Amino acid sequence: IGRQVIYFAQTDSTNLRAHELGKSGAPEGTVVLADSQTAGKGRLGRRWSSPAGVNLYASVLVRPPVAPRHASQLTFLSAAAVARTVAETASLPVSVKWPNDVLVAGRKIAGLLNELDAETERIHYLVLGIGVNLNMTADQFPEDLRYPATSMLLATGRSVSRIDFTRCLLRHLDVLYELYLTQGFVPVLEAWMSYFDLIGRAVEVDYHDRRVVGTVAGLDDDGALLLVLGDGSRERVLAGDVRPLK
Numbered sequence: 001i002g003r004q005v006i007y008f009a010q011t012d013s014t015n016l017r018a019h020e021l022g023k024s025g026a027p028e029g030t031v032v033l034a035d036s037q038t039a040g041k042g043r044l045g046r047r048w049s050s051p052a053g054v055n056l057y058a059s060v061l062v063r064p065p066v067a068p069r070h071a072s073q074l075t076f077l078s079a080a081a082v083a084r085t086v087a088e089t090a091s092l093p094v095s096v097k098w099p100n101d102v103l104v105a106g107r108k109i110a111g112l113l114n115e116l117d118a119e120t121e122r123i124h125y126l127v128l129g130i131g132v133n134l135n136m137t138a139d140q141f142p143e144d145l146r147y148p149a150t151s152m153l154l155a156t157g158r159s160v161s162r163i164d165f166t167r168c169l170l171r172h173l174d175v176l177y178e179l180y181l182t183q184g185f186v187p188v189l190e191a192w193m194s195y196f197d198l199i200g201r202a203v204e205v206d207y208h209d210r211r212v213v214g215t216v217a218g219l220d221d222d223g224a225l226l227l228v229l230g231d232g233s234r235e236r237v238l239a240g241d242v243r244p245l246k
């Protein structure tokens, strides 16, 4: 990963650039970086604020030889790589929020947006979109944030080198992707799990217009969240919004 890196001073969205590369047959591991994005994409059709010069905006093109239903496994891979990079760069209380955010002291420091191009049986390519707040200051955050946010600068009081952080991230992505290709999802999930702090905690989960309350028992092989509900029954959640109950 990162053998070929394509850099834009400004682009609409690195994910869109990576899609073009994916369609035109660019090799797996190609990375698109941008200094700023004019139409940074967040999850659920939201925007990702992408001011120039302060943050990391990256999209990684991969072509994993797995069935499309396993594509979500790669989200755990990028989250684990970001968590390792944050922890290696500064001694901060980093955790992962299921399924795809990275938090420092309970505030969101990174967002991940994976996009898939596939047929029923085969993944053509997958774009791993990664945005990390590095040197963003409080006044640069949008006002309508859904979740409290932070940056490396705000969390440590010191600015970080974007180039060093990016190098470190690409190295961790490379190590974890190699593990994934040779040993499958289990070691990747274990890496992610080492930053997950909700096992055994009571949580509230919103999904499919429904809200359930239960205790987190763990994750299964697909990365689905396993809950034990009040009546002892089990529930498997593939996607949703999880909040710990105090």
Ligand code: BTN
Residues within 6 Å of the ligand: 012, 013, 014, 015, 016, 037, 039, 040, 041, 042, 043, 044, 046, 048, 056, 057, 058, 059, 110, 111, 112, 113, 129, 130, 131, 132
């Ligand atoms: C989220 O909503 O939490 C996901 C945000 C993902 C943002 C990154 S920045 C680099 C890449 N390009 C985009 O347009 N989005 C992702």
